[in-house]
Amino acid sequence: MSAVRLLVLGVVRQQQPTHGYAVRRELLSWRAETWTNVKPGSIYHALKQLAAEGKLATVGTENSAEGPGRTLYEMTEAGEAEFRRLMDGALVSIDMEELGAAIAFMDALPRDHLVAKLREQQRNSAETRDGLLAMIPDFPGRHEPPHATDLLELWSGVFANLTGWTAGLIERLEAGEYRTTD
Structure with missing residues (x-):
């Protein structure tokens, strides 16, 4: 799954009709380049690809004083379905990167659905943490460097943190914080 694809669909969904420069400007205002691999070229590529797939419709051109007209895009029903699937x-x-893109648009979903998906994510991160911790007694083996155990501890700590952070987000959602579609 491409986080860029989700980000582009999400911004178009919020601002439609909109053009590539507006999508880029919006993502820059979120400082998305610090937590994703989104680049100007990837935004424009995603727009063209999504339009070719029928997920976005071109609905006209907006004049620009800085150059050629800008193609305006809107979501199609297929684009909405793709957005939900990617979310x-x-x-x-x-x-x-993927999780961050989804959190950026979590207000597009009903609260119960969002909480259910986050509980699933919490289980996935806890299972990953536990799997990494379970490997530690067998490391280092014959072919692993002696510091492989440190890497397992590092990554298990990252997933422990993700598990705890997700629990806090679920608590805030269940307490009614944050706007959702319902």
Whole structure:
């Protein structure tokens, strides 16, 4: 799953009709380049690819004083379905870039659905943490460097933190914090 694809769909969904420069400007205002691999070229590529797939529709051109007209995009029904599918996948992912993209748009989902997906994500991160910790007694083996145990401890700590952070987010959502679609 591409976090860039989810980010582009999410911004178009919020601002439609909109153009690539506006999507880029919005993501820059979130400082998304610090927590994702989003680059200007990847934004424009995603827009063109999503339009070719029928997930976005081109609905006109906006004049620009700085150059050629800007193509305006809107979500299609297929784009909305893709956005929901990507959100569900990213919310249960232990990939920080994907999860971050989904958290950025979590207000697009009903609270109960969001909490259920985050509970699944919490289980995934706890299982990953536990799996890493279970490997430690066998490290280092014959082929691993002696500091492999330190890497396992580092990553298990990251996933322990993710598990705890997710628990806090679930608590805040269940307490009614944050706006959701319901």
